[in-house]
Amino acid sequence: MSQNLFHELPELLLQHHTVILQAPTGSGKTTQVPLQLLQHLPDSQKILMLEPRRLAARSVAHYMARCLGEKVGQTIGYRVKLDTQVSALTRLEIVTEGILLRLLQADPTLSDYVMVIFDEFHERSVQADLGLALARQSQALFREDLKLIIMSATLNTEALAQLLQAPVLTVSGRQFPVSVQYKAPPANAQRGFSAAFVAEQIQAALKTESGSLLVFLPGSGEIRQVQSALVHHLPENTFLAPLYGSLSAQAQDQAILPAPAGQRKVVLATNIAETSLTIEGIRVVIDTGLERRPQFDHHSGMTRLVLGQIALSSAEQRAGRAGRTEPGVCWRLWSSADNARMSPQQAPEILQCDLAALALALAQWGTPNPEELEWLTPPPMQAYTQAQALLQSLEAVNEKGQITPHGQAMAEIPVSPRLAHMLLKAKSQMLGPLACYVATLLSERDILPQLRQSDLQRRLEALHKQPQHFQWMHKSAKHLGQTLQITVSPQILRHPEQLSELGYLVALAYPDRIAQHRPGPTPRFLLSGGRGACLPEQDSLADTPYLAVADLDGHPREAKIYLAAPLSLLQLEQLTASHCETRLKVDTSTGKVRLFTCEDYGALTLKQARIREPDPQQLQEALCQLIAQQGLQVLPWDMPQTQWLARVAFAHRQEPEEWPELDQTYLKQHLREWLGPFLTGLNAAADISTDTLQQALDYLLGYERTQTLERLAPTHLEVPSGNRIRLDYTQGDIPVLPVRLQEVFGMKETPQIYQGKVMVMMHLLSPARRPIQVTQDLRSFWQNTYHDVKKELKGRYPKHYWPEDPLQAEATSRIKPRKP
Numbered sequence: 001m002s003q004n005l006f007h008e009l010p011e012l013l014l015q016h017h018t019v020i021l022q023a024p025t026g027s028g029k030t031t032q033v034p035l036q037l038l039q040h041l042p043d044s045q046k047i048l049m050l051e052p053r054r055l056a057a058r059s060v061a062h063y064m065a066r067c068l069g070e071k072v073g074q075t076i077g078y079r080v081k082l083d084t085q086v087s088a089l090t091r092l093e094i095v096t097e098g099i100l101l102r103l104l105q106a107d108p109t110l111s112d113y114v115m116v117i118f119d120e121f122h123e124r125s126v127q128a129d130l131g132l133a134l135a136r137q138s139q140a141l142f143r144e145d146l147k148l149i150i151m152s153a154t155l156n157t158e159a160l161a162q163l164l165q166a167p168v169l170t171v172s173g174r175q176f177p178v179s180v181q182y183k184a185p186p187a188n189a190q191r192g193f194s195a196a197f198v199a200e201q202i203q204a205a206l207k208t209e210s211g212s213l214l215v216f217l218p219g220s221g222e223i224r225q226v227q228s229a230l231v232h233h234l235p236e237n238t239f240l241a242p243l244y245g246s247l248s249a250q251a252q253d254q255a256i257l258p259a260p261a262g263q264r265k266v267v268l269a270t271n272i273a274e275t276s277l278t279i280e281g282i283r284v285v286i287d288t289g290l291e292r293r294p295q296f297d298h299h300s301g302m303t304r305l306v307l308g309q310i311a312l313s314s315a316e317q318r319a320g321r322a323g324r325t326e327p328g329v330c331w332r333l334w335s336s337a338d339n340a341r342m343s344p345q346q347a348p349e350i351l352q353c354d355l356a357a358l359a360l361a362l363a364q365w366g367t368p369n370p371e372e373l374e375w376l377t378p379p380p381m382q383a384y385t386q387a388q389a390l391l392q393s394l395e396a397v398n399e400k401g402q403i404t405p406h407g408q409a410m411a412e413i414p415v416s417p418r419l420a421h422m423l424l425k426a427k428s429q430m431l432g433p434l435a436c437y438v439a440t441l442l443s444e445r446d447i448l449p450q451l452r453q454s455d456l457q458r459r460l461e462a463l464h465k466q467p468q469h470f471q472w473m474h475k476s477a478k479h480l481g482q483t484l485q486i487t488v489s490p491q492i493l494r495h496p497e498q499l500s501e502l503g504y505l506v507a508l509a510y511p512d513r514i515a516q517h518r519p520g521p522t523p524r525f526l527l528s529g530g531r532g533a534c535l536p537e538q539d540s541l542a543d544t545p546y547l548a549v550a551d552l553d554g555h556p557r558e559a560k561i562y563l564a565a566p567l568s569l570l571q572l573e574q575l576t577a578s579h580c581e582t583r584l585k586v587d588t589s590t591g592k593v594r595l596f597t598c599e600d601y602g603a604l605t606l607k608q609a610r611i612r613e614p615d616p617q618q619l620q621e622a623l624c625q626l627i628a629q630q631g632l633q634v635l636p637w638d639m640p641q642t643q644w645l646a647r648v649a650f651a652h653r654q655e656p657e658e659w660p661e662l663d664q665t666y667l668k669q670h671l672r673e674w675l676g677p678f679l680t681g682l683n684a685a686a687d688i689s690t691d692t693l694q695q696a697l698d699y700l701l702g703y704e705r706t707q708t709l710e711r712l713a714p715t716h717l718e719v720p721s722g723n724r725i726r727l728d729y730t731q732g733d734i735p736v737l738p739v740r741l742q743e744v745f746g747m748k749e750t751p752q753i754y755q756g757k758v759m760v761m762m763h764l765l766s767p768a769r770r771p772i773q774v775t776q777d778l779r780s781f782w783q784n785t786y787h788d789v790k791k792e793l794k795g796r797y798p799k800h801y802w803p804e805d806p807l808q809a810e811a812t813s814r815i816k817p818r819k820p
Contacts, residue, residue, distance in 0.1 A: 008169060009033065009149075010040045013115075017139060018148040018166040025153045025320025027171055030119050030276045031064055033151070034092050038075070041114065047092045048110070049117040050100050052125055053245075054080040055252050056276035061085070061094045063278070081414060082479050083249065097127035098414060104134045105364055105411070108142060115147040120275040121160075122152040122313055124348040124377070130358055133373040134365060136164070153275075153320065154313035156345055163376055176323040178285075184335040193218060193290055193307065195225035199233070201286055201331060202226070202266060206235060209329060211283025212259055213266045214273060216318050218307055219292040220244045223268045230266070237262060243269035246444050248472050256280065271310075274317045278324045285322040285330040287315060289338075296354045297554035298383050303354050304554045311346040312339070348377040355379055355387040356417045360396055360403070364411045368401030393511065394421040413483055415439050422509035423484060431505060432486040434498050436477040438505050442550055442563075443476070455540050456502050456550060456565040464493055503565035506548035507575050513549040514567065514575070516604045524558070528602030532558035546572055576601040586622045593622050593683040620679045624671040627685055632664055634685040640715075641693055646729035647713040648701065653733060654754055662700065674700035712754045720746045720811035727753075727760065734776070738763040741772065741793070742801060745809040750778040767797050767815075782806055 012019045023029040034049055041047070051057040061078035068075055077086030078094040086093055093113075095103070104110065116135055121128060132150070139146045150160065157168045185197050198215065205213055217223050223242050230240060243255040258280030259265040267279055271291050291314070295306040310318075315332065322328025332339065350358070358379060362368055368388070370379050391397045396407030396417060403411070410420035419439040426435035437460065453459075463470050474490055481488035492498050507514050512529035523535040523542035533552055535542050544566045551563035567575075585596040585608065595614045599607040611618070627634055645662060652659040660666070667674070678696045682688060698706050713735070716724040721743035728736040737751060737760045750759045764773040764781070772789055775781045786806055794802045801816040803809035810817040 010037065012167055012169060013037075013147050013149075016167055017144065017146070018136075018150070018164045020155070020157050020161055020164070020166050020168045021149055021151045021171070022155055022157055022168060023151070023153060023171040025275075025317055025323070027153075027175065029151050029153075029171070030060055031067070033149075034117060035064055035067060037115065038091055041091075043091070045114045046090070046112055047115045047117065048100070048103070048113045049092065049094045049119060050128065050131065051094055051096060051276055052120050052123050052128065053272055053276070054083075054096055055243075055245075055249075055256075055272055056120075057094045057096055058083070058249065058253075059256060059277055064092070082475055097125060097131055100131045101127060101134070101361060102414075104131065104138065105361070108134075108138050108365075110135070110138060110143060110146060114145070115149065117149045117151060119151050120153075121150045122155040122317075122345070123275065124346065124350070126349045126353050126355070126358055129348065129350050129376060130361060133375055136374055137367075154316050154345075160376060163374060176325070176327045178319050178323040178327070179329045180319055180332060181329065182332050182334065182336045182339065184333065184338070193222055193288065195222065195229050198226050198286070198288060198333065199229035201333060202230060203233060205284050205286060205331060206238060206264070206266075209284045211326070211328070212264050212279075212281040213284045213286060214279055214282045214321050215266060215268050215286045215288075216273070217268055217270060217288055218290040219270055219305065220246065222288075223270070226268055234266070235264075238264045238266060241265050241267045243267050243273055245270065245272055246472070271314070271318075273321065274314060277321070279321065280325070282321055282324065283326055283328045285318055285328065287318045287330060287332050289315065289332060289334045289342075294349075295352050295554075296383070297556075298386060309342065311343045313345050315339070315342070350375075350377050350379050354416075355383050356390050359384060359387040359391055359401075360407060360411055360417050363391070363397050363401055363403040363407060368397065368403075391417060394418065396421065413480065415443050415480070418509040419443060422505055423480065425508050426505055427484050427486060431498075431501055432484055433477075433481065433488045433492045434501060435505050436480040436484070436486075436488045437473065437493065438502065439480055439509075440473050440476040442506075442509070453540055454535060454561050454564050456506065456563055457499050458540070459563065460493055460499070460502075464490070500568075501571075503546075503548040503567040504571045504575065506550045506565050507567060507571070510548065510550060511575070511579075512602065513552070514572070514601065514604065515547040515549050515561070515564070516606075517543070517545050517547075525561070526603060527559075528604050530603040531556075533561050534558050535561050535564075541566060545569075572601075572606065576606065580606065584618060584622065586625055593619065593626055595619065595622055616680055619683060620676045621672060623679050623682060623685070624676050627675070628668055628671055630685070632668055636688055636690045636693055638690045641690060641697060643715065643726075643729055644694070644697055647709060647715070650729050650733075650735060651709060651713055651754075654757065659705075660701075714753060717751050717753075717760070719743045721813045722811075723813055732761075734758065734761045736761045736763055738765060738769075738771075740765045740767060740769065740813070741789070742767070743811050743813050744778070745803065745806045745811040747811070748779060748782075748807060750776055766793060767800055 009019065009021065021029060034047055037047060051060060057078050057080050061072050061076050065072045065074065065076040070076065072078065073085040073087050074089045076092050077090035079086060079099045080096050081098065110116065118128060118132060135148060139148065161168050183201060185194065202213060202215060217226060223244060227240055227242065241255040243252060255267050256277065256279045273279065289310055290307060291310050292305040292307055294303050296303045319330040322330050362370060367373060370384060388397060388401050391407065394417060395404060396410050397403055406424065409424055410417055413420040413423055419442060423432065423435050423439055426432050441459065463473055478488045512527065514528040515525035515533055518524045518526055523537055523539065525533045525547065527533055527549065533549065541547060541564055546567040547564040548567050549561050549564045552559040552561045580599045580601050583598050583600055585598045587594040587596060595611040595618060596608050597611060598605050648659060648662050652661050675696045678692050701709065714727065716726050717737055718724050719739055723743060725737055725739045728738060735753065739762065741764045750762060752759050759776050762775050762778060763771050766772050773781060773785060790802045799815055801812060
C-alpha cells in the first residue's frame with residue numbers, strides 16, 4: 001500500500017464523518033489501515049472493525065497482534081460467536097456482523113468507540129447493510145463525532161458515495177501480480193459442478209505449477225466429493241485441507257497455516273476464504289466460479305441453498321488470494337466468453353433473504369418502519385411485511401410492529417427469531433437443555449448430509465458419536481444455555497423421554513411446517529402452511545401421521561423434506577390448543593348436505609365430527625354455501641323466473657335509481673338474505689321447487705315493487721284476438737312480443753309499456769309461428785309492408801284469412817274468423 005494513503009486517510013477523517021476506501025486485494029487495507037489509524041488516536045480511544053466471517057475476524061486479529069509483538073486480547077482483540085478475546089487494554093476490536101448489531105442495540109451511541117470500520121463491504125450481507133443503516137442513524141442522532149470507514153476491493157462506490165455524501169479514497173496496485181488463465185470444461189461436459197473435472201485440474205496444476213493450491217468450491221458437499229476423487233491420486237508430499245464454516249476453529253486454523261517444509265497443500269474451500277484471509281504458501285488459485293448461497297422463497301417462506309455462478313467482483317477477490325505473498329496464478333474453470341457475460345456485482349442479500357431477523361432488530365431499535373432509515377438497498381416491502389407477520393405469530397411484535405417483552409427476550413438470543421422463540425418456550429416447559437442442542441443443529445448448515453435420513457433424532461445420535469462434530473455442537477449449545485441461564489449437559493441426549501419431545505420443539509420454531517400424512521400409501525404430507533411435502537418411501541418417518549419439519553426445499557408444489565421429527569397427537573393438541581379454529585364443514589359427496597364440525601390448524605383438519613341433528617339455521621347457511629360454490633345454475637330456473645330477472649333488469653335500465661341491479665353476482669353474494677329463509681327443512685339444491693324460487697325472488701324485491709313491476713313491465717300483453725301473449729325480456733334491451741300476424745289485425749299502434757315510455761319490439765309470426773317481420777312501428781308495417789307479406793303468406797297458407805284492409809279486419813287465432 002502506498003504510504004500516501006496513511007497521510008490522506010486521517011486528513012479526510014478530520015474533514016468528513018464518513019470515508020469510503022477502495023483498494024485492491026492484497027493491498028493491505030484490512031491489516032494496515034487499522035494499525036496506522038491507531039497511531040493517530042489517543043490511547044483512550046478505541047476502534048471497532050467489522051469482518052463478515054468468523055474465520056477472517058480471528059485470523060486478522062492474530063496477524064495484527066503479531067505485527068505488534070503481542071498476543072490477541074491485548075491491543076488487538078476480537079469478538080465472534082462463542083469466542084471473545086478482549087481485555088481492558090484492547091483498542092482495536094474486530095467483530096462479526098451479528099456482534100456489531102448487538103453492540104449497537106445495547107448502546108446506540110457506541111460510546112466506547114470513536115470509529116467503526118466496515119471491511120469487505122462489497123459482500124453486502126443483510127447484517128452489514130443493517131449495521132451501516134443503524135450506525136448512520138446513531139451518527140445523525142447521537143454521535144456526530146463518530147467516524148465511519150467503508151472498505152472494499154471491488155465495491156461499486158458511486159451509489160454508496162451518493163447515499164453517504166462521503167469522499168472516495170482509491171488506491172491502485174496489488175502487492176504481487178496474478179496471471180489469470182481460463183480452462184473451461186469440454187463442450188460435451190455436463191453443466192454445473194463436476195468433481196472429476198475439478199480433480200483433473202488440481203492434478204494438472206500440481207504438475208505444472210509450484211506452491212500450494214487454494215481451490216474454491218460451492219459447498220462442503222462438493223469439498224467431500226473432490227476429496228474422494230483425489231484421495232489416492234496426490235503426490236506423496238501433498239495433502240488436502242478442507243476449509244468451510246462448520247469446521248471447528250482448530251481445523252480452520254490448520255487449513256490457513258503454512259505447509260510444513262518440503263510439503264505442499266491443497267486447500268479445498270468455500271467462499272469463506274474469499275476475503276480478508278491470507279493462507280500461507282498459496283500461489284495457485286483454482287476457481288470453479290460457483291457458490292451455494294441462501295435464497296428465500298417469499299411464497300413458501302422457506303430458505304434453500306441454490307447453486308449459482310459468482311459475480312465478477314467475487315472472481316477478482318478469489319484471484320487475489322494467489323498474490324498475497326508472491327506472484328501467483330489463477331485458473332478459472334470457465335471460458336473468457338463466459339467471463340464477459342458475468343454479472344459485475346452479486347445482488348445484495350437483503351433482496352433475497354428471510355427478513356425476520358432484520359424486522360426483529362428494527363423493532364428492537366424502535367423503528368419498525370424501515371423507511372425511517374437510510375438504506376443503500378431498501379428491504380423489499382412484501383418480504384418485510386411477511387417477516388413482520390411471522391414475528392407477530394411468534395409473539396415477538398404487536399399489531400403495530402412494536403417489540404413485545406417476549407420479542408425483546410428473543411432478540412437477546414444469538415439465533416434466528418424462530419429458534420429464539422423455541423428456546424424461550426422450551427425453557428418455560430423444562431425442555432431448555434434439549435432445545436439448545438436442537439437450536440445449534442438447526443442454526444448451521446447440515447453437518448452430516450451423507451446421513452440420508454430425515455429423522456432429527458438419528459441426526460443427533462450420529463453427531464453424538466462423532467467427537468469432532470459433537471464438541472462444536474456442545475460448545476454452541478452450552479453458550480445458548482448460558483444466555484438462557486440454564487445448565488446444558490450431553491446426558492440429556494441419552495434420555496428417550498426427552499428425545500421424544502424433538503418434534504414438539506421443532507413445531508414451536510416452525511408452526512407453519514407441521515405436516516399431516518395425506519391419505520394413501522405414499523409418504524406425502526400437507527403442511528399447516530398450505531403447501532405439500534414428501535419423503536422418500538424408504539425413509540424411517542414415511543408412515544408417521546404427523547411431523548414437525550425443520551428443513552425442506554422450496555419446491556412450489558411439493559417440497560422435499562430433509563429434516564423432521566415425529567409429533568404425537570397429544571403434543572399436537574398442546575401446540576395448537578389456542579390456535580385452532582372450529583369451522584363448519586359441508587359435505588355434498590352424497591348429493592345431500594351433511595354438516596361436520598372441524599378443528600383446523602392452518603390448512604390441517606385435526607378433528608372432524610358429524611352433526612346428526614343440525615341447527616336449521618346452520619343447514620340453511622350450509623345449503624347457501626353449497627349453492628354459491630356450485631353456481632346459481634343449480635337452482636330450478638324456469639321461464640317465469642328467468643323472465644322475472646330480465647324484467648327487473650329492464651326496469652333498472654329505465655330507472656337505475658329506483659330499481660336494484662339484481663344480476664347473477666348480486667344474487668350469489670346475497671344468497672343468505674333472499675334465498676336462505678325459504679330453505680327450511682331442505683338439504684339439497686334439488687329439493688328447491690320453482691315455486692319456492694319464485695317466492696324467494698318476490699321476497700327479495702318486496703310486495704310493493706313486485707306489484708309495480710307487474711304494472712310497468714307486465715309478463716303478458718292482450719292482443720286483439722283476445723289472447724294474452726307473453727313478453728320476452730331476455731332478447732336484448734327492448735322487450736319482444738312474439739305474436740302471429742292474424743292476431744293483431746285491427747291493432748293500429750305498437751304496444752307500449754313502462755307508462756308509455758317504451759314501445760315493444762314486435763316479432764310478427766306466420767301461422768306456423770315463423771318470423772316474417774320485426775318492427776317497432778306497426779302502423780308503418782300496415783301501410784308499407786303488409787301487402788307484400790300478404791301475397792307471400794296467401795300462397796303458403798291459402799286456407800287462412802288474409803284481408804285487404806288489416807286495420808278493419810277481425811283478429812283471430814283460428815284459420816278464419818268465426819262467422820257471426
